[in-house]
Amino acid sequence: MQKITSEELFQRALKVAPGGVHSPVRSFKGLDRAPVFFKKAEGAFLTSVEDKKYIDFCQSFGPLILGHLDPEVKEEVHRMVDTAWTFGATEIYSLELAEWITSTLPFMEKLRFVSSGTEAVMSALRVARAATGRTKILKFEGCYHGHVDNLLVKAGSGLAGTAASSSAGIPAEVAAHTVVTPLDDEARLEEVFQVQGKDIAAVIIEPLPANYGLLVQRPEFLKRVAELCEKNGSLLIFDEVISGFRVGLQGMVEKTGIRPDLVTYGKIIGGGFPVGCYGGKAELMNMVAPSGDVYQAGTLSANPIGMRAGLTTLKKMQRLDGWNVLEKRTQKFAETLRAGFAKKGVPLEVSAVASLFWIHGPTKSPIRSIDQIPGNQGATFKGLFLKALDKGVYLAPNAYEVGFVSMAHTDELLEQAAHTIIESAE
Numbered sequence: 001m002q003k004i005t006s007e008e009l010f011q012r013a014l015k016v017a018p019g020g021v022h023s024p025v026r027s028f029k030g031l032d033r034a035p036v037f038f039k040k041a042e043g044a045f046l047t048s049v050e051d052k053k054y055i056d057f058c059q060s061f062g063p064l065i066l067g068h069l070d071p072e073v074k075e076e077v078h079r080m081v082d083t084a085w086t087f088g089a090t091e092i093y094s095l096e097l098a099e100w101i102t103s104t105l106p107f108m109e110k111l112r113f114v115s116s117g118t119e120a121v122m123s124a125l126r127v128a129r130a131a132t133g134r135t136k137i138l139k140f141e142g143c144y145h146g147h148v149d150n151l152l153v154k155a156g157s158g159l160a161g162t163a164a165s166s167s168a169g170i171p172a173e174v175a176a177h178t179v180v181t182p183l184d185d186e187a188r189l190e191e192v193f194q195v196q197g198k199d200i201a202a203v204i205i206e207p208l209p210a211n212y213g214l215l216v217q218r219p220e221f222l223k224r225v226a227e228l229c230e231k232n233g234s235l236l237i238f239d240e241v242i243s244g245f246r247v248g249l250q251g252m253v254e255k256t257g258i259r260p261d262l263v264t265y266g267k268i269i270g271g272g273f274p275v276g277c278y279g280g281k282a283e284l285m286n287m288v289a290p291s292g293d294v295y296q297a298g299t300l301s302a303n304p305i306g307m308r309a310g311l312t313t314l315k316k317m318q319r320l321d322g323w324n325v326l327e328k329r330t331q332k333f334a335e336t337l338r339a340g341f342a343k344k345g346v347p348l349e350v351s352a353v354a355s356l357f358w359i360h361g362p363t364k365s366p367i368r369s370i371d372q373i374p375g376n377q378g379a380t381f382k383g384l385f386l387k388a389l390d391k392g393v394y395l396a397p398n399a400y401e402v403g404f405v406s407m408a409h410t411d412e413l414l415e416q417a418a419h420t421i422i423e424s425a426e
């Protein structure tokens with residue numbers, strides 16, 4: 001019997017789903033290749049339908065900080081599957097995760113579980129608008145906050161801070177409620193606040209922007225954001241869907257020492273299952289139904305399987321001091337890559353924070369905003385990605401996506417992967 005191939009499956013998928021995928025970045029768009037179809041994932045590895053094994057640095061775009069199919073999480077998930085799938089009623093599983101979070105992260109006084117990062121962000125914006133009686137949301141160019149109508153916007157031309165939607169199907173009136181300003185630019189931010197400060201319900205920021213490359217912010221910039229929020233009565237929302245439980249137990253709140261009013265989580269919090277969460281100051285969260293009049297609900301919210309996977313993941317990371325372990329491994333991996341690129345004379349650099357890394361062209365100073373990203377990033381990445389793929393390393397299939405190192409990526413495996421990536425670079 002003839003073996004099935006990714007190419008054939010992609011042709012079938014194109015007939016039944018837009019672009020053949022259920023989330024755009026999976027499609028290998030611009031890479032001139034059908035995406036690889038996988039059938040199995042374990043630890044640091046993916047196995048394709050062709051039975052080829054890949055070292056996976058995409059890790060489902062972040063949720064799997066322990067790697068695929070972690071044995072402890074797997075056991076808990078199996079136990080839960082045998083116990084209940086969903087209650088649609090009060091139960092102990094979400095209570096345990098909520099208590100663990102609120103006792104471990106003091107700024108999370110109260111929280112609500114939802115089913116995705118997008119949903120968490122959408123709900124947090126609603127709370128912020130209700131709490132302030134204001135409409136406008138300020139976001140930063142290069143930060144991603146899910147596919148919320150209000151936040152699929154880019155800087156428009158004209159007046160500082162006007163916005164235009166970056167997706168079809170979003171009314172101009174909706175985009176007009178969002179103000180967009182560049183990262184790493186206090187002066188522009190101050191200007192925007194001067195003109196519209198009294199209308200801004202909330203500023204939402206990825207405190208470690210990691211959805212458009214890795215745009216590490218200066219602490220002073222983040223401090224200024226917080227100060228301007230305080231001064232103008234705007235709420236500060238940290239979108240930690242990607243950085244939360246990734247850069248450390250308390251995420252960027254701990255790293256920056258800034259206390260936001262609301263925080264959103266997703267990805268790691270569900271240990272590989274669909275979970276999101278928003279929370280923060282109790283007085284704000286008390287505005288949410290049924291204790292308050294900000295309506296927000298979900299049939300599968302706080303799904304017990306996700307609750308168990310999340311709690312087991314977080315406790316295991318805590319027990320193993322996982323964040324420290326991963327940071328060391330990732331720094332070493334980045335160093336090996338840098339040394340290899342330099343030795344080979346290829347003009348590539350590696351930015352790495354905690355267990356996130358991003359390969360990009362050389363720049364004179366650190367890349368902190370999207371206009372500082374070298375112009376040839378797409379082409380540079382394409383060559384590297386395809387060669388590495390052929391040699392069995394799966395990087396996230398887009399030039400602006402970061403790589404994720406998990407606890408399943410041992411030092412030996414990282415060494416091997418680094419050499420493959422160096423070999424693939426030119």
Ligand SMILES: *Cc1c(COP(=O)(O)O)cnc(C)c1O
Pocket residue numbers: 115116117118119121144145146147206211239240241242243266267276
């Ligand atoms: C992934 C991500 C989201 C969206 O989460 P989904 O679960 O994909 O809806 C929002 N914000 C940030 C910072 C993210 O990285």
